[in-house]
Amino acid sequence: MEEESKSLPSKDNFSEWYNELLMTAQIMDVRYPIKGVYVWYPFGFSIRKKVYNMLRNLLDVDHQETYFPMLIPKPELLKESEHIKGFEDEVYWVTHGGLSELEVPLALRPTSETAIYPMYKLWIRSHADLPLKLYQIVNTFRYETKHTRPLIRLREITSFKEAHTAHETWDDAEKQVHEAMDLYSEFFTKLAVPFIVHRRPEWDKFPGADYTMAFDAMMPDGKSLQIGTVHHLGTKFAKTYDITYEDDKGERQYVNQTCYGISERCIAAVIGIHGDNKGLVLPPNASQTQIVIIPIVFKKDEGGVKDACQKVKELLRANDIIAVIDDADERPGAKYYKWEMKGTPFRIEIGPRDLKNNSVMLVRRDGKKESISMDGLPETVRNKLMDFQTELLNVARDSMMSRVKSCETLDEAKQQIENGWATMPWCGDKACGLEMENVVNCKLLGEAHTIKGAGKCPVCGKATDRIITMARSY
Numbered sequence: 001m002e003e004e005s006k007s008l009p010s011k012d013n014f015s016e017w018y019n020e021l022l023m024t025a026q027i028m029d030v031r032y033p034i035k036g037v038y039v040w041y042p043f044g045f046s047i048r049k050k051v052y053n054m055l056r057n058l059l060d061v062d063h064q065e066t067y068f069p070m071l072i073p074k075p076e077l078l079k080e081s082e083h084i085k086g087f088e089d090e091v092y093w094v095t096h097g098g099l100s101e102l103e104v105p106l107a108l109r110p111t112s113e114t115a116i117y118p119m120y121k122l123w124i125r126s127h128a129d130l131p132l133k134l135y136q137i138v139n140t141f142r143y144e145t146k147h148t149r150p151l152i153r154l155r156e157i158t159s160f161k162e163a164h165t166a167h168e169t170w171d172d173a174e175k176q177v178h179e180a181m182d183l184y185s186e187f188f189t190k191l192a193v194p195f196i197v198h199r200r201p202e203w204d205k206f207p208g209a210d211y212t213m214a215f216d217a218m219m220p221d222g223k224s225l226q227i228g229t230v231h232h233l234g235t236k237f238a239k240t241y242d243i244t245y246e247d248d249k250g251e252r253q254y255v256n257q258t259c260y261g262i263s264e265r266c267i268a269a270v271i272g273i274h275g276d277n278k279g280l281v282l283p284p285n286a287s288q289t290q291i292v293i294i295p296i297v298f299k300k301d302e303g304g305v306k307d308a309c310q311k312v313k314e315l316l317r318a319n320d321i322i323a324v325i326d327d328a329d330e331r332p333g334a335k336y337y338k339w340e341m342k343g344t345p346f347r348i349e350i351g352p353r354d355l356k357n358n359s360v361m362l363v364r365r366d367g368k369k370e371s372i373s374m375d376g377l378p379e380t381v382r383n384k385l386m387d388f389q390t391e392l393l394n395v396a397r398d399s400m401m402s403r404v405k406s407c408e409t410l411d412e413a414k415q416q417i418e419n420g421w422a423t424m425p426w427c428g429d430k431a432c433g434l435e436m437e438n439v440v441n442c443k444l445l446g447e448a449h450t451i452k453g454a455g456k457c458p459v460c461g462k463a464t465d466r467i468i469t470m471a472r473s474y
């Protein structure tokens with residue numbers, strides 16, 4: 001078939017497949033003339049819109065959306081020393097306005113703590129103002145020197161959802177950390193993206209945080225992709241930016257803060273985890289179009305196939321299922337190819353024979369095919385979409401878990417991370433952790449859980465309950 005001539009490289013070569021798919025399926029155009037800066041195609045943006053609306057809906061339950069400026073005055077950015085140490089190599093600076101040099105250089109936000117917290121100082125007065133839970137979805141800029149990659153490692157992150165909360169006590173903020181983790185779990189589950197949450201080791205936490213919890217997904221090449229983080233900031237930033245409230249005894253106290261973020265990497269995870277050699281595979285929740293209806297019309301439109309397609313479309317739409325008809329003047333094979341590339345979950349084929357049988361042919365994106373009755377069609381389709389969504393998650397989760405293996409020696413771990421993740425006991429000492437990273441040539445993602453009597457640290461031999469996950473990472 002000639003329409004298959006533009007086929008993708010095999011997904012076994014993940015990197016090549018990924019880059020080709022982003023262009024062929026029209027998600028990101030990589031031809032913009034700045035390294036690490038890419039353009040959303042309208043189709044790609046439709047996925048972004050769908051996914052971020054889902055995220056907004058989850059947050060809007062008890063957060064408020066806001067917008068802070070992209071420009072941050074240098075003195076504000078430099079105030080929190082640990083924080084700036086984490087970002088100083090990556091900040092873009094605006095130094096001129098027209099031809100004149102600015103008195104105060106302005107940073108393009110690498111993240112927004114230092115834009116937001118000086119305002120929190122003005123906004124928060126008393127315990128009645130707490131908790132404060134705001135979020136924004138904005139672009140951020142980081143001068144990445146590592147190999148850049150669309151949606152994954154960017155100089156302009158286009159879709160950074162960052163939430164910033166303030167609370168009375170450290171425990172209140174800790175409670176918020178858990179609420180944020182629950183919210184993210186729900187979000188990634190809706191995206192059919194399986195993950196493991198790790199408590200990042202001290203040396204890899206967010207600069208300035210008390211601790212960092214991170215959501216890690218496994219990409220097809222076995223590397224980990226950090227897709228979300230939740231940070232307990234304690235009073236660190238409150239002390240730097242002097243954010244205080246008056247407690248019920250009339251005394252001034254520092255607020256305790258959290259922040260948590262998700263970027264377009266969540267879309268990279270959906271693409272990478274579910275796509276196949278024919279293109280994207282989108283979970284129904286993330287796809288703008290859930291059903292494409294394809295009329296199978298021969299020489300003349302026997303028995304009103306096109307009318308029937310129209311009716312089915314209206315029926316599905318009336319039941320909140322997003323269906324479109326592809327009645328372009330192309331062979332059905334060319335249409336299948338096109339919609340499969342775009343990852344549309346289901347297609348419905350309707351031909352004269354289906355009409356005679358009062359049925360339609362339903363084909364799932366994974367190729368499973370069945371004839372279903374016109375009677376009760378919307379309910380049947382809705383249930384099958386839900387099944388498909390659940391199956392995608394289950395298959396991906398099984399695949400991930402089958403590639404996480406507990407290892408006894410560092411040599412074994414080194415082998416294991418070639419195509420998955422390794423878990424090992426770890427005493428908790430930084431020196432031992434760094435040695436493990438060094439020998440295995442990996443990143444310690446952190447602790448997912450502890451097990452009584454987990455074993456002995458492979459470096460110092462101390463008995464421990466801690467288990468650490470090791471992986472190559474993006």
Ligand code: ZN
Nearest residue numbers: 427432457460
């Ligand atoms: Zn040790």
